[in-house]
Amino acid sequence: MNDFIVPDTEVRGLLAILPRGLRPYAMLARFDRPIGWWLLFWPGAWAVALAGGAVKRWDLILWLLVGSIAMRGAGCVYNDIVDRDLDAKVERTRSRPLASGAASLKAAWGWLALLCLIGLAVLVQLSPYAAVVALVSLAPVAAYPFMKRITWWPQAWLGLVFSWAALVGWSEVAGALTLPGLTLYAGCICWVIGYDSIYALQDKEDDALIGIKSSALRMGKHVRLGVAVFYALALLLWGAAVWQVRPQLLALLALLPVAVQLLWQVTTLKDDGADPLVKFRSNRFAGLLMFLGCLVVGVA
Secondary structure: OOOOOOOOOOOOOHHHHOOOOOHHHHHHOOOOOOHHHHHHHHHHHHHHHHOOOOOOOHHHHHHHHHHHHHHHHHHHHHHHHHHHHHHOOOOOOOOOHHHHOOOOHHHHHHHHHHHHHHHHHHHOOOOHHHHHHHHHOHHHHHHHHHHHHHOOOHHHHHHHHHOHHHHHHHHHHHOOOOHHHHHHHHHHHHHHHHHHHHHHHHHHHHHHHHOOOOHHHHHHHHHHHHHHHHHHHHHHHHHHHHHHHOOOHHHHHHHHHHHHHHHHHHHHOOOOOOHHHHHHHOHHHHHHHHHHHHHHHHHO
16 A cells, blocks of 8 residues: 655654554544644633733643644544545645545544544533533534635634634633633634635635635735735734733733734745745744733733
8 A cells, every 4th residue: 555645744753653554544634734733722822821821721721732633633534524525626635535535434434533532521621611612613613614615715714713712711711701802812813814815825726626715716816915914903903902901012012023923924925836835834933922922911
């Protein structure tokens, strides 16, 4: 059996030492591409830090990390189950385990159930209020794979889903979904739309051919401007959340490093098939900068 490698996947690290029979399932959960769970994790970590719980509730941050890895994996498996026919028509995704036949549909459902059980273990660590907030996310998560078929803005729906940890983290530390947490969440949605529009640049030609909708196609030649607008909205909303927690101009300076990083993405973005992936992945570092800013404000 030949090694199964998708175009943007490298068989190295953990994937390289796994038995070949297990590699398709690791790939289904995207364990070879940690950028996804980092992006899912950061909003939750930001919320905990901004709410002032980063030190006292360091265990919560770790649980959110475990939950992000498991549930991002579960989301990818579910997405591939739904999209297996479309994936077979897209150059970048046609060698995914289900699209290529390297994994069976029945086994994929079983793998999905196991990942959800890990997510359940994280869920029981939360207060009842935060647990309910987390459970509400299941509906938009289940609907996401279908959005690219019915709207030009599936990235907006992904924003709702991938930012949800902010609501969970905030409600766990603050005890309720108060305005700063909701404002932080809104900013996260704009951030996700921006970086996922960059990511969607990779598939523009294939998406157009098979009728898949995306913000990158909708914005056409104005993707850079569109991303800039969404990043600017994200910064404005994050600034509002910071101001609600600590109404001091000095506190807003904590957002300067992440603002510079996002500006770098926009000003140097190239629609050449390689650069969009580099810029997309750089949001892992942007997330770290934002976390440090929230940490400073939250413990000040």
